Amino acid sequence: MEKNIRVDYIARVEGQGELTIKVVDGTPETVQFGIFEPPKFFEAFLVGRDFREIHELTSRICGICPVPHQIAALRAVEKAVGIEVDEYTRQLRRLMNFGSHLQSHVLNLYLLAAPDYLGYESAISLARDNPELLKKGLKLKKLGNDIIEVVGGRAVHPVSAVVGGFTHTPSRAKLEDLKDRLREARRDSEETVRLFSELDLPDFERNEEQIALTRGGEYPINEGTLKSTGGLEAGEDEYRRYIKEVQVDYSWAKHSIVEGRGSFMVGPLPRVNLNYRVLSDGAREAAEAAGFKPVVHRPFEALLARAIEVLNAVEQSILIIEDLPKGKAVREDAFKPRSGFGCAVVEAPRGLLYHAYKVNDKGLVEEADIVTPTAMNARNIEEDLKGYLPTIADLREEEMILRCEMLVRAYDPCISCSVHVHRA
Amino acid sequence: MRDKLKIAVVKMTGCAGCQMEFLRLEEEFMDLLEKVDIEYFVMAKRENHPGPYDLVFIEGSVSTPRELEELRELRRRSEILVAFGDCACTGCIPSILNWVPPIVSSRVYEDFTAIHSRKESFQRIIPLAEFVEVDVHLRGCPPHKDTILEVLKAGLLGVKPWLRLHPVCVECKLKENGCLLTSEHRPCMGPVTAAGCGAICPSVGRICEGCYGPMSDANPESLARVFMEECGLSKDEVVRKFRKYAGAARAFLKVAGGG
Numbered sequence: 001m002e003k004n005i006r007v008d009y010i011a012r013v014e015g016q017g018e019l020t021i022k023v024v025d026g027t028p029e030t031v032q033f034g035i036f037e038p039p040k041f042f043e044a045f046l047v048g049r050d051f052r053e054i055h056e057l058t059s060r061i062c063g064i065c066p067v068p069h070q071i072a073a074l075r076a077v078e079k080a081v082g083i084e085v086d087e088y089t090r091q092l093r094r095l096m097n098f099g100s101h102l103q104s105h106v107l108n109l110y111l112l113a114a115p116d117y118l119g120y121e122s123a124i125s126l127a128r129d130n131p132e133l134l135k136k137g138l139k140l141k142k143l144g145n146d147i148i149e150v151v152g153g154r155a156v157h158p159v160s161a162v163v164g165g166f167t168h169t170p171s172r173a174k175l176e177d178l179k180d181r182l183r184e185a186r187r188d189s190e191e192t193v194r195l196f197s198e199l200d201l202p203d204f205e206r207n208e209e210q211i212a213l214t215r216g217g218e219y220p221i222n223e224g225t226l227k228s229t230g231g232l233e234a235g236e237d238e239y240r241r242y243i244k245e246v247q248v249d250y251s252w253a254k255h256s257i258v259e260g261r262g263s264f265m266v267g268p269l270p271r272v273n274l275n276y277r278v279l280s281d282g283a284r285e286a287a288e289a290a291g292f293k294p295v296v297h298r299p300f301e302a303l304l305a306r307a308i309e310v311l312n313a314v315e316q317s318i319l320i321i322e323d324l325p326k327g328k329a330v331r332e333d334a335f336k337p338r339s340g341f342g343c344a345v346v347e348a349p350r351g352l353l354y355h356a357y358k359v360n361d362k363g364l365v366e367e368a369d370i371v372t373p374t375a376m377n378a379r380n381i382e383e384d385l386k387g388y389l390p391t392i393a394d395l396r397e398e399e400m401i402l403r404c405e406m407l408v409r410a411y412d413p414c415i416s417c418s419v420h421v422h423r424a
Numbered sequence: 425m426r427d428k429l430k431i432a433v434v435k436m437t438g439c440a441g442c443q444m445e446f447l448r449l450e451e452e453f454m455d456l457l458e459k460v461d462i463e464y465f466v467m468a469k470r471e472n473h474p475g476p477y478d479l480v481f482i483e484g485s486v487s488t489p490r491e492l493e494e495l496r497e498l499r500r501r502s503e504i505l506v507a508f509g510d511c512a513c514t515g516c517i518p519s520i521l522n523w524v525p526p527i528v529s530s531r532v533y534e535d536f537t538a539i540h541s542r543k544e545s546f547q548r549i550i551p552l553a554e555f556v557e558v559d560v561h562l563r564g565c566p567p568h569k570d571t572i573l574e575v576l577k578a579g580l581l582g583v584k585p586w587l588r589l590h591p592v593c594v595e596c597k598l599k600e601n602g603c604l605l606t607s608e609h610r611p612c613m614g615p616v617t618a619a620g621c622g623a624i625c626p627s628v629g630r631i632c633e634g635c636y637g638p639m640s641d642a643n644p645e646s647l648a649r650v651f652m653e654e655c656g657l658s659k660d661e662v663v664r665k666f667r668k669y670a671g672a673a674r675a676f677l678k679v680a681g682g683g
Contacts, residue, residue, distance in 0.1 A: 038436075145450075155448060333610070
């Protein structure tokens with residue numbers, strides 16, 4: 001028997017993607033996660049732009065994760081022109097990115113993913129029966145956005161992060177206010193972990209390679225060493241040596257593979273698996289209580305890992321504010337051009353994000369290269385679907401479609417990000 | 425006045441930042457649902473309805489024939505069409521592409537023709553108003569959430585939304601910031617940029633980068649001269665500043681180095 005599954009426009013994910021699946025007698029023959037989001041050619045038009053504006057421009061790759069794009073661009077450019085930032089800047093950038101992970105994760109968990117498991121078409125419909133649940137999500141999401149705003153001057157596309165530091169220093173009063181709200185948010189975050197540990201997440205398992213940053217005793221978010229469940233260990237400068245890209249003819253996003261092996265997963269599940277020991281105390285306890293035992297290879301449990309990271313982001317943010325050293329503001333034009341090459345890997349909410357730039361002695365970009373987490377995950381999503389489909393082949397077609405969408409949503413793809421990858 | 429507004433939120437070539445700003449109406453969201461029926465919003469809903477709508481927010485510019493067809497259809501099905509954010513209004517950052525020779529963009533995809541044959545792209549970033557009548561231009565990258573509420577309220581009341589087209593300088597003065605342009609000779613875009621953000625950049629010690637596009641009667645030639653004569657910018661640097669958020673806007677086209 002032949003089943004054809006077609007989703008023209010996948011709902012409750014960011015951006016424009018489609019699914020084309022053909023299953024014959026329970027065996028998947030075609031599985032395509034197509035991305036028809038129009039490409040924006042960032043790598044092309046960044047050429048000739050000034051090194052001090054690259055993070056501002058690349059912020060516009062994505063409205064959900066502008067913060068990691070800014071930080072990846074800033075760190076890559078700073079390496080290229082030889083700038084080292086102080087500990088104050090480093091910690092403020094971590095705080096801003098934890099805020100970014102918090103708002104993005106909560107958006108996925110409460111507004112995009114949860115309705116599937118609770119039997120609703122959207123969080124808006126869910127809110128009619130259970131307004132408190134949506135309110136809780138919106139409150140946590142607002143906290144993430146407010147962290148970004150206090151540190152970066154604006155929640156979507158922050159403005160005060162610049163090459164070499166920040167143009168203003170958030171006041172102690174505002175940071176203290178955030179800290180109070182973060183402490184209060186612990187309870188809602190713990191409940192989030194509980195909620196997702198109690199949902200009926202499919203136990204489909206596939207032994208894929210998972211890659212995340214690691215960094216000694218620190219939960220890595222803006223810098224670290226690449227590490228995988230398959231034995232990969234490499235510095236960020238070696239990213240391009242181990243990860244290759246291939247183009248497929250049905251998608252504007254290129255696919256990433258580990259050289260000589262195959263597809264891989266990035267995101268909350270690899271991060272929690274590979275950094276379990278350095279989760280905040282509360283997050284690790286909540287993970288234990290939820291029965292999360294690394295290494296987890298069940299892709300639907302990315303939702304649980306994401307919930308654990310909500311609590312982790314809240315607690316890490318408290319620690320950063322408590323220990324924040326003193327620092328000074330810098331001007332957006334404080335640093336002079338120098339030629340060089342620099343690359344950086346950061347953790348965006350959806351996983352690794354790679355930026356690399358070659359800058360000339362006038363400070364203008366000569367080459368730009370960006371690989372985003374959703375582009376990295378694209379091939380792995382297809383491989384997961386291929387493994388998952390035989391287990392649901394007996395379901396009604398409508399239910400199969402929903403299940404496939406749920407698997408895609410567990411990855412929280414950010415499709416706008418995925419469509420501009422440079423030459424392999 | 426309408427009891428309830430039927431709206432759609434649609435994404436074209438953009439970054440979803442405007443939709444994210446819409447979803448940043450966190451404190452207002454529950455009340456909003458009392459007055460607004462969200463009929464179509466693929467990022468937030470699985471069941472989406474084809475309209476007709478009272479009001480449609482369109483985020484993003486047009487860069488493919490598929491989008492152009494959708495835009496024309498949305499115009500037919502919507503009473504009020506809102507160009508939602510800079511990409512829709514002026515092309516925003518991606519419009520820098522319009523000055524890049526195609527040979528450079530072909531380097532992004534080594535086998536461009538394979539994709540090109542299936543999913544056509546204009547390889548140009550085009551604001552909505554080039555193709556259809558736009559009722560409301562909601563500027564900003566992203567438009568501040570309060571301006572989104574203003575458009576929704578105006579839609580409910582059946583009046584024109586009050587959006588600020590005076591320069592950022594007005595908001596900056598109200599915040600009692602020192603002027604970065606006249607007192608520090610830094611190349612601030614405030615004098616030619618539409619207000620609405622609350623002068624956030626100068627308020628955090630940074631020059632305005634112009635992310636709300638041109639104000640109502642901007643004089644970019646004059647500001648370009650000031651940048652060169654008083655801030656020490658080269659001609660190329662001036663061109664880059666205007667060829668950024670709104671290089672494709674008519675008001676900036678000359679200084680942005682367009683034809």
